[in-house]
Structure formats: C-alpha cells, structure tokens
Amino acid sequence: MGRIIFQGLEAVPSGIGKSLSPNKKNMMLIRFKRFSSFIVMAGIFCTAGNAQVKFGVKTGLSISEILTSNQQTAIINGRSQSIRNFPKTGFAGGVFFSIPLTSKLSLQPELTYANQGAKGNFSNNSLNSASETYKLDFLNIPLLLQYRLPLGFFVETGPQWGLLLKARIREDLTGSTISRYYHVKDSYKSTDFGWVAGAGYISPVNIGFDIRYTLGLSDFSNGSSSKMSEAPIQNGSIKNSVVQISLFYLFGKTRARPAANDGSTEEGN
Numbered sequence: 001m002g003r004i005i006f007q008g009l010e011a012v013p014s015g016i017g018k019s020l021s022p023n024k025k026n027m028m029l030i031r032f033k034r035f036s037s038f039i040v041m042a043g044i045f046c047t048a049g050n051a052q053v054k055f056g057v058k059t060g061l062s063i064s065e066i067l068t069s070n071q072q073t074a075i076i077n078g079r080s081q082s083i084r085n086f087p088k089t090g091f092a093g094g095v096f097f098s099i100p101l102t103s104k105l106s107l108q109p110e111l112t113y114a115n116q117g118a119k120g121n122f123s124n125n126s127l128n129s130a131s132e133t134y135k136l137d138f139l140n141i142p143l144l145l146q147y148r149l150p151l152g153f154f155v156e157t158g159p160q161w162g163l164l165l166k167a168r169i170r171e172d173l174t175g176s177t178i179s180r181y182y183h184v185k186d187s188y189k190s191t192d193f194g195w196v197a198g199a200g201y202i203s204p205v206n207i208g209f210d211i212r213y214t215l216g217l218s219d220f221s222n223g224s225s226s227k228m229s230e231a232p233i234q235n236g237s238i239k240n241s242v243v244q245i246s247l248f249y250l251f252g253k254t255r256a257r258p259a260a261n262d263g264s265t266e267e268g269n
Helices: 022-049
Strands: 054-068 072-076 079-086 088-100 105-122 130-148 153-173 179-183 191-202 207-216 238-250
Touching: 054 079, 088 130, 088 238, 105 153, 105 238, 130 191, 153 207, 191 238
Parallel strands: 054 105
Antiparallel strands: 054 088, 054 238, 072 079, 079 105, 088 105, 105 130, 130 153, 153 179, 153 191, 191 207, 207 238
C-alpha cells in the first residue's frame, strides 16, 4: 500500500497561519481561569448565603463530532478519496450548583470534564485503509437557565465556555497492530464557545438524568498545525458538535416541584 497523503487534513509547517502569540495565549488562559474561579466562588458564596442553593455531581456519556468547513480528502496510491467524520464516544462528568431564581426558574453553573473529538474514515469502505481518531479533552463551563416543568421534568439552555486541555490523534492502519499518535494541541485554539440546549428529569429523591446538545459557535482551529509535519490536521474552520447524556445527584433536601395541576409546590424531607 502506498503512503497516505492527507489533503483536506494536510498539516501546515509550524509558524505559518494565524497562530496565536504566546502572550495572547497566556492572557486567554488567565482570563479563563479567572472566569472559572469566579463561577466556583459564586456558587460557594450562594451556597453559604442561601440554604436553598444546592450542590450536585454528574457523570455520563459524551457523543461528539467535529464539523468542518472544507471537504476532507486523502490520496491513496495516486487516487483521491473523501474522508468523513463520524461521532466518537467518551466520558463526561463534573459538578454543578443549582441556584433558584423563582419557584420554577433556576441558574445552573457547571464545571465539567469531557472527552470530545471525532472519528475520521474513508467514505468508500472498499478503500478504507486507515482511520483517524481525534481525541480532544475539554474543561467546560456551562452557565444554564433551567425551567422546571410539572412531574419533575425540566428544560435548560445557555452558553458554554471551554478550555482545551489536551489534543491528540490516533491513526490506525488496516491490517496493522501498530497505531500512530500525534500530539496536536498547538493546532487548536485554547478556548471554545458554544450554546447548550437540553431537557431532563429529577426524581423526588434528587436523582435525575438529562440529555443536552452543544453546538460550537466559534472556530477553534488555530490556523496552523502541529510541529509534526505528518500529523493529519483538519483544514478550514472547525467547530464542536456534542450530545451528552448524564446521570446526576443533587445534595440537600428533596427538591420542591411544581404540581401537575396548578403549579403549586411541595417539599419533602
């Protein structure tokens, strides 16, 4: 089999493109850390000052994909073949605060870790000679408004900021037991921004689940690739697309819920 040369995923030599300067990257990281610290401290302050504010933990599954603006292709033995991204599954989990604003509306800041990315395969299975697994680890901060419905159901929406912790690519060749790994964090921007929408259910004993979709609104391509010239990096603008399914537990008293008939509330022990 001839050497695989990625075109749509082609790497650009280091230093070419719209890469961020070290000072700018550091400033972005400092701002992100300050913002995340503010969210955590605000939650602690509200918890201390308001007995109704609750703390929770969550864990679940992340089903992610990378949306690209350019068609991804590869040359195999002199023939150009299209590559398509497919969803990749990973872990997601973290902590959150539930801060009531009214009897039905609450603010929910979160701090979560998520395995995101995608799997890239050739569109024509007969020529499927390799696959690329993009592994992107994010620390995400959703800031959600949650509206409570009767019988314990709720809907939620809001912005999400993300900090890229690690980025790597695993390349698997068909017929080979050896995988290649590329560390490509410098190919992506340090931060990401998206919007979240979801729904869920919480039981009378404060155990619940939710399912949400996050669409990336910012292009987190750095405009330059890894220093490793053979690394297969996506070309053009790229955005995250993530579905998360989570199980959570909310500490504290049983949560008051709107009744199905008149919207009044009742609280357990």
